[in-house]
Amino acid sequence: MDYIKFTAPKAGIFKWGTVNSFGITSIALLNSSQTVITTSTNSTFTLQSGATYYIKAVGNSSVATSGGFFIFSLVFDKEIVTVPNAPVLPPIVPKARVYNAAPVKLKIRQNPTTNSTILEEVADGTELILLDTKPTSDGWFKVQYGSKIGYSSGDYLELRTIKATVNASDVNVRSLPDTTYGAKIVALSKGTSLTLVSESTAPGSGMNWYAINYLGETRYIAAQYVDKTVSWVAYKPASSSTSGGSTTTGTPVSTPTVNKMISNVQNSKNITAYGSDRTKTCIAMAKLLLEKGYEPSFVAGMLANICCEGTIGQFENANYVTNPLPSNLKHMDNKFQYKDKYSNKLIYNVDFNAFYSMMKELNSMGFKMPNGDNIRFGLGSAQWTYKTRLWGITTYYNNIRGANSKITYDQATQAECDFMLYELEYESTYKKIYPNWKDYCKNNKLQFNSSDAAYEAGKRICFDYEAPSSKLTSQYTRAELAKKIYNDIIK
DSSP, rough: OOOEEEOOOOOOOOOOOOOOOOTTTEEEEOTTTTTTTEETSSSEEEEEOOOEEEEEEOHHHHHHSOSTTTTSSOOOOOEEEOOOOOOOOOOOOOOEEOHHHHHTTTTESSSSSSSSSSSEEETOOOOOOOOOOOOOOTSSSEETTTTEEEEEEEGGEEEEEEEEEEEESSSEEEESSTTBBBBBEEEETTTEEEOOOEEEEETTTTEEEEEEEEEEEEEEGGGGGGGEEEEEEEEEEOOOOOOTTTOOOSOOOOOOOHHHHHHHHHHHHHHHHOOHHHHHHHHHHHHHHHHHHHHHHHHHHHHHHHHHHHHBBBBBBOOOOSOOHHHHHHHHHHHOHHHHHHHTTTGGGGGHHHHHHHHHHHHHTTBBTSOOOOOOOOOOOTTTTTTTHHHHHHHHHHHTTTTTOOOOOOHHHHHHHHHHHHHHHHTTTTGHHHHHHHHHHTTBBBSSHHHHHHHHHHIIIIIIIIIOOTHHHHHHHHHHHHHHHHHTTTO
């Protein structure tokens, strides 16, 4: 074999152990890019926890071709410095704050009923610990105030939300809060949404670090590259929602837990009818949006559009029927062999390096032909098409795949979720879609938690976010599908 590959089990500074050379002049240690970082002629070297390394023998040609490297033993048996284990940080505590109770105080009761024993009364602005983030069917939350544990009505509570986003480009996520010993996991784009593990930070390499949940693992990112915002959002049970004193329309229902709704997405016949790939895509997007607090009816509108658009990492199908072929598609076929290399394929099944090189060239051209025609093709679950969106999702793919020649399905899913969330919450055009939809529902007295609201969401997302060429007619088809999906989600 040419190399021995291994993953460092821990971080630290090590010495070489026993080397039985048999004519080998030295042993080289290489990083994940197979660049030599040290040899056995040097006394010590540093390993990063979780990082990949290679070992290669250096010697005469007869040794180099003698077949494998089992002719020597190598033992890292002289540990000099050990980096402490990853810090233990306190988890985020869910909180609520009393509001709009004045001139009286909010009562904390022993049980979630108005005739239960009063344990404490608290004024507006008082913060409470939420012991259960899911309210009862009647809108009561289990809370703690000092040593008192009881229930308070959600009508007079604001729930705390914490948002964290990357505020710079190409910010590294590491295995430990340290630039020397923490292996680089991925570089994130500006605007990427983060899930904080703790509000506290850990010191390392002369700076502070946030612990984040990245693909199910606790990782670390320098705090100076994170914007953290805390907001308080009023909780309003759907059954008591009013506008200007008039009861809103639409049939409200009690909302299941997020996990239950995701399970319902997985089993929705109105989604599975579009195939297993679209179903997996819908599950991933539903999980993202529901966990971020988007209304289920709005999520149903997004899923209806995804069902009609694409799957994670899917390239637009190039089974062209136009005669003659449009000039921009001719260019894509002639210069980049789009039809053979990418048409209807998936981003995690193609050579990513070749794809990225193509996209960089297209971006340098402004996604335009020499004659000024636009170069467009759909990509991903939302079939992003316009030049800034195509380049945007491409950079998200590239940042998350690291140095690998291919991107995995899980990485592509994470990239698309991050990019969609970035557009819905930060991009100047698309960040208006959700609040405009909510305003429409309020102004037209539609219950957020209703199939009528889902219909409107399906229509608006088709027209303003997906924007297919057929949007004038397809918005209504997708709106009807959104109603059906919503009814499946809230079972």
